Amino acid sequence: MDSAEGGGGAAVRGRRARARERTWRELRAAALQEVREVGPAGLALRSVARRLGMSPAGLYRYVDSRDGLLTALIADSYEDLADHLEVALGTAVDALPPRERPDPSVAVIAGEAAGVAARVVAVGLAYREWSVSHPNEFGLLFGDPIPGYAAPAGGPTVDAMQRMGLALARPFLEAVAVGALHLDAVLRTPEVLGPPEAFDPMLPEGVDRALGPFLLLAWGRLHGQVSLEVFGHHNWLFPDGCAALLRADLERTLHDLGLVPSTATGGAEVTG
Amino acid sequence: MDSAEGGGGAAVRGRRARARERTWRELRAAALQEVREVGPAGLALRSVARRLGMSPAGLYRYVDSRDGLLTALIADSYEDLADHLEVALGTAVDALPPRERPDPSVAVIAGEAAGVAARVVAVGLAYREWSVSHPNEFGLLFGDPIPGYAAPAGGPTVDAMQRMGLALARPFLEAVAVGALHLDAVLRTPEVLGPPEAFDPMLPEGVDRALGPFLLLAWGRLHGQVSLEVFGHHNWLFPDGCAALLRADLERTLHDLGLVPSTATGGAEVTG
DNA sequence: TACAAGCGCGAACAGCGTTCACTCACCAGC
DNA sequence: GCTGGTGAGTGAACGCTGTTCGCGCTTGTA
Numbered sequence: 243m244d245s246a247e248g249g250g251g252a253a254v255r256g257r258r259a260r261a262r263e264r265t266w267r268e269l270r271a272a273a274l275q276e277v278r279e280v281g282p283a284g285l286a287l288r289s290v291a292r293r294l295g296m297s298p299a300g301l302y303r304y305v306d307s308r309d310g311l312l313t314a315l316i317a318d319s320y321e322d323l324a325d326h327l328e329v330a331l332g333t334a335v336d337a338l339p340p341r342e343r344p345d346p347s348v349a350v351i352a353g354e355a356a357g358v359a360a361r362v363v364a365v366g367l368a369y370r371e372w373s374v375s376h377p378n379e380f381g382l383l384f385g386d387p388i389p390g391y392a393a394p395a396g397g398p399t400v401d402a403m404q405r406m407g408l409a410l411a412r413p414f415l416e417a418v419a420v421g422a423l424h425l426d427a428v429l430r431t432p433e434v435l436g437p438p439e440a441f442d443p444m445l446p447e448g449v450d451r452a453l454g455p456f457l458l459l460a461w462g463r464l465h466g467q468v469s470l471e472v473f474g475h476h477n478w479l480f481p482d483g484c485a486a487l488l489r490a491d492l493e494r495t496l497h498d499l500g501l502v503p504s505t506a507t508g509g510a511e512v513t514g
Numbered sequence: 515m516d517s518a519e520g521g522g523g524a525a526v527r528g529r530r531a532r533a534r535e536r537t538w539r540e541l542r543a544a545a546l547q548e549v550r551e552v553g554p555a556g557l558a559l560r561s562v563a564r565r566l567g568m569s570p571a572g573l574y575r576y577v578d579s580r581d582g583l584l585t586a587l588i589a590d591s592y593e594d595l596a597d598h599l600e601v602a603l604g605t606a607v608d609a610l611p612p613r614e615r616p617d618p619s620v621a622v623i624a625g626e627a628a629g630v631a632a633r634v635v636a637v638g639l640a641y642r643e644w645s646v647s648h649p650n651e652f653g654l655l656f657g658d659p660i661p662g663y664a665a666p667a668g669g670p671t672v673d674a675m676q677r678m679g680l681a682l683a684r685p686f687l688e689a690v691a692v693g694a695l696h697l698d699a700v701l702r703t704p705e706v707l708g709p710p711e712a713f714d715p716m717l718p719e720g721v722d723r724a725l726g727p728f729l730l731l732a733w734g735r736l737h738g739q740v741s742l743e744v745f746g747h748h749n750w751l752f753p754d755g756c757a758a759l760l761r762a763d764l765e766r767t768l769h770d771l772g773l774v775p776s777t778a779t780g781g782a783e784v785t786g
Numbered sequence: 787t788a789c790a791a792g793c794g795c796g797a798a799c800a801g802c803g804t805t806c807a808c809t810c811a812c813c814a815g816c
Numbered sequence: 817g818c819t820g821g822t823g824a825g826t827g828a829a830c831g832c833t834g835t836t837c838g839c840g841c842t843t844g845t846a
Contacts, residue, residue: 258792258843265793281661283555287834299836300794308834386657387745389553428766433758440752455755458748459739459763466738467731473659476730480712483727486705491731494700498770530812534824559803571805572825580803793842802833809826816819 266304268294274315274379282312282382309388313399319379320402323372327409330368331361358422359501361413366492369410370468370485377472384469407444410464411457415446418453423499425452429459460495467491538576540566546587546651554584554654581660585671591651592674595644599681602640603633630694631773633685638764641682642740642757652744656737679716682736683729687718690725695771697724701731732767739763 272293276285287308291298305311373380393399417423429435434455441454470476471484544565549557559580563570577583645652665671689695701707706727713726742748743756 256844262793281658283658284661286832288832297795298834299796302835303793381658384741384745384747386553386555386653389556392746428762428769431758431762434755434762436752436755440755444751454751455759455762458742458759459766462739462742462748462759462763463735464738465742466736467734469656469741470730470734470737473656474664475656476734479716479726480708483706483708483712486703487727487730487734490700490703490706490727491734494731494770497700498766528813530823537824558801560801569826570803571827574804575824788846790845791843793840795839795841796837797839798837799835800833803831805830806828807826808828809824811822811824813822814820816817 265294269301269304269311270314270318273311274318277315277378277382278376279378281378282385285312287311309391312382312388313391313393313397315379316382317398317402319376319383320399320406322376322379323369323383324402324406324409326372327365327368327406330364331409331412358413358417358420359496361416362496362501363489363492365410365413366464367485367489369464370471370488373468373472374484380468380472384465385473404444407457407461410461414453414457414460415449417501418449422501425450425456429455463491463495464488537566541573541576541583542586542590545583546590549587549650549654550648551650553650554657557584559583581663584654584660585663585665585669587651588654589670589674591648591655592671592678594648594651595641595655596674596678596681598644599637599640599678602636603681603684630685630689630692631768633688634768634773635761635764637682637685638736639757639761641736642743642760645740645744646756649744652740656741657745676716679729679733682733686725686729686732687721689773690721694773697722697728701727735763735767736760 269290273285273290276290276293280286285308287301287305288298290311291301301311305314393403414423429452435451438451441451444457445451445454467476467484467488471488476487477484541562545557545562548562548565552558557580559573559577560570562583563573573583577586665675686695701724707723710723713723716729717723717726739748739756739760743760748759749756
């Protein structure tokens with residue numbers, strides 16, 4: 243019970259705590275592997291236990307329930323996705339081996355519209371690429387929600403999710419900071435803006451509040467294409483066209499904003 | 515086995531065949547109710563059997579497997595969604611009791627840009643409304659796909675899905691027919707258009723092939739907003755803003771196309 | 787050295803999807 | 817009108833699942 247999220251909250255004091263942490267890490271890795279192979283719905287605790295050479299009951303020292311394990315995996319997957327996005331943005335370049343680093347032509351030229359546009363395209367294509375190459379984890383994050391579960395506000399799930407969201411939003415935040423992005427009146431109605439503090443948990447202080455709904459809108463456009471592709475609704479006619487279609491959508495959206503895309507968008511192949 | 519999709523394919527000859535058809539209908543209704551209450555992942559054949567006062571094994575006279583039942587429900591749900599969209603478009607008005615009929619101000623003014631725009635908004639909001647009010651069925655259609663299942667080309671799943679897609683596309687097809695919609699060059703690259711026959715199963719003959727990717731793009735934009743809302747990723751900041759946000763997105767997209775929305779978009783409340 | 791805490795185990799329970807042999811009511815042909 | 821075949825529905829069973837419980841055994845602390 244107290245080990246709700248499993249992890250060794252304590253310091254790395256004893257050998258025991260270290261062993262616990264290691265086991266917990268292996269458990270998540272095994273479970274994630276299982277999810278990769280059979281999907282979130284097919285995840286079986288007993289199978290994970292077998293993988294670890296452990297008894298099924300033993301897992302309950304680390305996990306509250308099957309759903310608890312799934313939420314831990316959700317947090318991990320959000321982190322993984324956030325990592326990929328940050329790599330595509332050049333934020334976390336140093337953390338990677340050289341051959342996986344993004345094309346420097348898309349790296350930070352913050353302040354210039356073309357640079358911002360290229361970064362929007364890069365992060366959008368990275369979002370797609372991670373999703374297409376991790377379909378079951380994508381389903382874990384964005385498919386049927388775990389019934390009855392609501393992520394606790396301070397929990398690791400929400401933290402990781404916000405980190406991912408921040409990576410997605412970063413190019414737009416930069417664009418706003420340098421005045422390259424002008425939000426029109428469509429998003430300024432009270433129905434869309436909500437109460438003044440509505441987007442406080444999402445936006446830094448001092449940023450135009452209309453950026454909140456705008457970011458949700460942009461995320462929705464991106465996510466829709468990706469979701470339909472990953473779940474097999476977009477690609478039954480023409481499987482290979484989805485990436486190009488998404489790029490076209492991103493460019494349309496950018497054009498819609500007055501931000502012209504740079505031609506150097508090769509950074510999308512980063513994680514390939 | 516032979517009863518793969520369960521239904522009574524035979525004519526209504528004997529009393530027996532009629533009974534079978536009735537049971538099959540009740541089975542699907544009970545299962546759909548179960549899905550509404552516990553979600554697709556929670557659907558239990560034994561529970562459905564209990565609901566029908568039947569033995570679990572008896573269900574296998576009508577269904578191949580649990581997944582087979584789910585796919586039957588998928589087809590039914592697509593039909594239901596298609597019905598709602600057609601109602602919102604005024605196509606199937608006569609089939610409904612008067613108080614559920616759409617605002618006539620959005621009904622067919624085909625050929626006029628404002629009318630087309632209003633119809634796009636109406637069908638988009640209807641898509642959202644059905645999804646929000648049928649979250650578990652939405653999950654069934656667009657959440658994690660049934661692992662290992664691919665809908666057979668001639669099957670009822672694909673048929674129903676195409677009917678739904680056609681309803682979504684109708685306003686755009688009309689717009690093209692009357693020359694109110696001009697697709698720009700962004701969607702005309704070979705990567706997006708694919709081979710010449712790529713969109714043949716989707717588009718009527720003689721229609722500009724660039725409409726194919728365009729429709730996927732529009733569906734993706736719409737679907738993304740709805741999917742994020744229904745699965746709880748959009749509305750944690752500001753739960754009531756999603757409808758307005760979607761409307762804003764639709765209007766942005768329309769503006770992007772040079773189609774100005776009419777002010778009489780109240781048809782969205784149709785199914786409420 | 788004594789004690790508490792925590793890890794892991796085996797057994798068990800209830801529920802699940804699915805199969806199998808079986809009964810019984812219906813329907814067609816003599 | 818009787819009869820044989822067909823098909824709906826049953827009950828028991830198998831193997832799987834998530835989860836709980838009480839037990840030993842190891843570890844860390846006083």
